[in-house]
Amino acid sequence: MDRYARWNSLLELLTETGRISVEDAANRLNVSQATIRRDFDQLAQQQMITRTRGGAVANGVSYDLPLRYKTAKHSAEKQRIGAAAAALVEPGMVVGLNGGTTMTEVARALAVRPDLNTGAEGAQLTVVTNALNIANELLVRSRMKIVVAGGVVRPQSFELVGPLGGALLREVTLDITLLGVDALDVHLGAAAHHEGEAAMNALMVARARRVVIIADGSKLGGHAFARICPIDRVETLVTDSGADPATLAALRAAGLSVIVA
Numbered sequence: 001m002d003r004y005a006r007w008n009s010l011l012e013l014l015t016e017t018g019r020i021s022v023e024d025a026a027n028r029l030n031v032s033q034a035t036i037r038r039d040f041d042q043l044a045q046q047q048m049i050t051r052t053r054g055g056a057v058a059n060g061v062s063y064d065l066p067l068r069y070k071t072a073k074h075s076a077e078k079q080r081i082g083a084a085a086a087a088l089v090e091p092g093m094v095v096g097l098n099g100g101t102t103m104t105e106v107a108r109a110l111a112v113r114p115d116l117n118t119g120a121e122g123a124q125l126t127v128v129t130n131a132l133n134i135a136n137e138l139l140v141r142s143r144m145k146i147v148v149a150g151g152v153v154r155p156q157s158f159e160l161v162g163p164l165g166g167a168l169l170r171e172v173t174l175d176i177t178l179l180g181v182d183a184l185d186v187h188l189g190a191a192a193h194h195e196g197e198a199a200m201n202a203l204m205v206a207r208a209r210r211v212v213i214i215a216d217g218s219k220l221g222g223h224a225f226a227r228i229c230p231i232d233r234v235e236t237l238v239t240d241s242g243a244d245p246a247t248l249a250a251l252r253a254a255g256l257s258v259i260v261a
Helices: 003-017 022-029 033-045 075-086 101-111 132-141 163-169 195-206 245-253
Strands: 019-021 049-052 055-058 094-097 126-129 145-148 152-154 159-161 174-180 183-185 189-192 208-214 226-229 236-239 257-260
Touching: 003 019, 003 022, 003 033, 003 049, 003 055, 019 022, 022 033, 022 055, 033 049, 033 055, 075 101, 075 208, 075 236, 094 101, 101 132, 101 174, 101 208, 126 132, 132 145, 152 195, 159 163, 159 195, 163 195, 174 195, 189 195, 195 208, 195 226, 245 257
Parallel strands: 094 126, 094 174, 126 145, 174 208, 208 236, 236 257
Antiparallel strands: 019 055, 049 055, 152 159, 183 189, 189 226
């Protein structure tokens, strides 16, 4: 287990329990207590946790972890979801993509599709995104036209937020928006932890003919701070086989087409 995967596991443990000892953490992750002490010290320096005598307690910010700490979570599911979502895109489309680890897998799946990278007239894909890492993934892997919305970078997600990006998004039309979210609920709709990201995502939704939510099963039925859009604005959900069947049934009853990858 590499350092970031280990930190992700420690932060998840603290989110669940609120407090953990060095000894308990070492036993759970099968590493030495010296390694856990170093991890705790480094996480505390980044204000992700608070060190205590013999352990650590959660700071409460671990619900919105920086992107680099999230990559190990549900990775196989996200790869399958990414491939299924990319299959909804057709040559010549204008596609909106936001940020996040699941959307990174969507971008990678788009980049390796030969029919989207031929350079033939009418076949070139145009991608509009507010995420620097998504733009980078596509720029180095594909021949697509990449349009990046401006704004202020959020270090947690590499997404650009604020009025500068909003000005661009109001002037474009998207054939389809593929949107990663922090939560999707049949009554509360789609939501994000950060209000700036939610506002940018809402603009992508408003400018799109079709809206597809990309979310693993852990995001369904939950809630987050800032709403992106109501459920009736979503056409399709792409999720994984670990999603709760009752939740999926409720979403289908609300009119969503559900794809289980």
